[in-house]
Amino acid sequence: MLVLTRKAGESIVIGSDIRVTVLEMQGRQIRLGIEAPSDVSVHRGEVYERIREENELAASADQHQLKSLSQAFKAR
């Protein structure tokens, strides 16, 4: 991992079109500003991880479970 030290107001540039700027520091929190092309997704790390984990749990859908779920659904 590349580790850089930055002050408030300073930034780093990733590639030619992504810029991350340290806006301010308040106690234990740091506010970052991110400029990136619209086709680059930017997410909070922990939310992205939750989506990835749920996708992995859902990724091997089973035909029998699906059929019985559909039947249970229609019976209601």
Next chain:
Amino acid sequence: MSEAEAQTITFTNVKFGEVTVDRSDVLEFPYGLPGFERFKQFGLVELEEEAPFLRLLSLDEPRLGFVLLNPMLIWPDYDPDIGREDLQGLGIERVEQLAVYSIVTLSDIPQNVTANLRGPICINTETMKAKQMILVDERYQTKHSIIESQAK
């Protein structure tokens, strides 16, 4: 190759066997899905005996298949705030072009069957380009019980 063959694609999924879909039902995920970024093409399969659920099966990886649900059937007030840039990335300009689905996590225990409302699958129904969005909205989580919500 006959004309009918040219308009369909047949592939295998380990859990669903041999599957044939119309080319018009093949979704293109340019970025894949989080955790499965390498897989871009999925067949959307809708069958009466599995309604109201749909299958989303990878054309490239036989072990990869999801189940989808229109979340509005269970949560009529579901109102995900999808960024305009995300919609533009799919080429969506009008709401009629957009279809939204939730991935369902199956389980043998009915209460553990959940829908992911935090990461909706958005589809441009004209181009079949699709993307899993990641919502900022804290109202929605990755696990919402379908059975418990349906009973309400």
